[in-house]
Amino acid sequence: MAVIEIKDLHKTFTLTDGRKLHVLNGITTEINKGEKIAVIGPSGSGKSTFLRCLNRMEEPTSGSINFNGEDITSNNCDINKVRRKMGMVFQHFNLFPHLTVRKNLTLAPVDLKIMTQEAADERAKILLERVGLADKIDEWPERLSGGQKQRVAIARAMAMNPDVLLFDEPTSALDPEMIGEVLDVMKELADSGMTMYLVTHEMGFAHKIADKILFIDKGVISEQGTPDEVFDHPKQPRTIEFLSKVLRH
Amino acid sequence: MKKFLALVLVLILASSAFAAENPAKLKTTSQLKTEKLAAQRGTVGQYIAEDLLGDKKGDLLTTYEKYVDAVSALLQGKVRAIIMDEMPAKRFIASVEGLAIMDEALSEENYAMGFKKGNAELVAQVNKALAEIKADGTLDKIFAKYYETFLAGDSSSIKPEDIDFNKGAKGGKLVVGTEAGFAPYELKVGSGFIGIDVEMCAAIAKKLDKELVIINMNFDALPMAVSTNKVDLICAGITVTEERKENMDFSDNYVVGAKQVALVKADDYEK
Amino acid sequence: MRNNYQSRKALSRGDLLLGLVGIYLIYLLYASGFFTAEAWADFNRRFYQNFVKDRRYMMLVDGLKATIFMTSGATLIGLIVGLILSVIRVAHKGGAKIPVLNWLAESYITVLRGTPAMVQLLIWNFTIFASARDLNTQYIAILAFGLNSGAYIAEIFRGGIEAIDPGQMEAARSLGLSYGTSMKRVVLPQALRNIIPMLFNEFIALLKETSVAGYIGIDDLTRAGQNIQALTLEHSQPLVMVAIIYLVIVMLLTKFVSKLEQWLSRGRRR
Ligand SMILES: Nc1ncnc2c1ncn2[C@@H]1O[C@H](COP(=O)(O)OP(=O)(O)OP(=O)(O)O)[C@@H](O)[C@H]1O
């Protein structure tokens, strides 16, 4: 069953000088329960914009997005409710620096009256255990390393018990020696059956965990398939060119 | 704290450190036409100084918000003379050493209270009251009291609490605007006011069965205050001039022939 | 204010300069005969006349009360106005459809920051409230200074909020929190760290700004000094005393603000 169905998604930015920038030019795809999809493509091709449209961090210009059967682009959709079920992990972590790790995880569930503080604390403990940071529960974010911050951010995204997790280049702001610990956590999530949308430049990791690769170029999906198909037998010249560039080193 | 100390010293010194010498002494007021002069902003002294200086007023005339500032400029040699009313000038002579008034008066003026243009009713009431206190000697007594004290250098024997402001009068309030830096006409003492104008207004308020309220502002804000009804009348040793009559109505005069004089440094004046 | 690192150095250039200025001033005082017994006695006599005789220091105390009353009242109004204006402007930028309100807020800020506070004070007193005679003039001053400072405080709030990484708002929204809750629970608590010290600076600026209130008939601290001048015909001492009082208050506040800043930024690193 499809968790998210995207039909003919367009996004146009109006620049300050009035020019229009067509970033997404008709994307149609879907993600099924438990599926892991990796989105790759050249810089500026619209990968982040696409991901951000999925929970309407960015307003799509046209097209439809169905989440669990509900059209979330319609006016009478309560987007705040939808977002609870779509966790998001950012390139720069975006932890709340004025709150402890515990509060970072419990702020939303408690404020939205989904859990009591006690229940949320309990869940925070379990989630931190899962990302290997149980001992940091009362720590301030600034005192954590980059890798630890991103693991806390993943735990925070899980705090509302989402149906899908959206990742936008979760490791590209990290020092190389910290990438592994974050990827390990993501691998564990993938193995546990989480539905995941992942924009990444980590081709090896994408190859290892993804069920499907989307290659986005100039705002359209120009090639898609299993990792084997896309990485080992790419058909489009743009894909071949892109892969030869990123895999060379 | 060191910074603080240095600053205090600078401030104290700045006002007294540098004074210039001037060779040729003043003899007649006609010499003033080419000298640096001072006056309080918006007063008749300023207009007389402007007439004296003609085109050169832009370079030679400095106007001050307060008389004390002008006197201090005079003592420091920044200006050669202050054009002002004789009575307050005499008070300066009595209290500050080294000042003199040039014998020759520059003009003679009449003082009156100012009203919003067209406020004939209040002008008539005040004129009637003024006539009464002139007739029964009240006004003369007030003048005499200040001549004996202020112009003799005694500034503490008159207390504001001794002046009857007719508090709680049934006829409402008489709001008077003044600039309380013009002794012996008006002066702020503690949280109250004293002065010839103040006591005269108190006597008039009493006649009108009103409570006197004094509002103390800058002299050049007074015409604005009376024309916008902020105050009922202004009383601050105001000279009656034709120009002012165009914008303001005046009461009858309560001082006639007040002289405008030049206040100079004693050692700069040769009789 | 100097920090620990600097004060541990033996002698800074500032100290040296201050020392030289001090020596020069003492020399000037000496040369002008300040250290003679007569000069000292004269200084004391004038001091007695200006501040002690007839309890004249009470004029300064009353003036100070007026100054502090006006400054505090104006800051309070400024906070309320500033909060409303900045909410409008920030919400507009955050996508709320309030073009007219935003235009009004922007115009308000432009006009009140673009004209001298003194001119605004005169307009409020002599034009807008011309007929409100029984109203205490101090309230008019509070209103005038408060509305003026509201424009500055609005910009302080807005600047403080916009200095927070937009990623904070996004992260909060991505968890399903509403715009208002995200603002309240995530953005504002962080923005306040920058905002609070700046508000105290605004208070300090306002404290000095109210010294023009004498113009509309309020005997504030500055005016109290001038009233003593008129009384004693003494030029320097009353004004120097007034300057010292302002300076002491401002220095105390400045010290407090820098302590506060330290404390606020320590909270973040804990
Ligand atoms: N808010 C915006 N306003 C205007 N243009 C934007 C905005 N956000 C993105 N863009 C533009 O849209 C295009 C696609 O941006 P996007 O961030 O989606 O690319 P990307 O594929 O994620 O690239 P990268 O790999 O560098 O992250 C870029 O040209 C970018 O400059």
Ligand SMILES: [Mg+2]
């Ligand atoms: Mg991107």
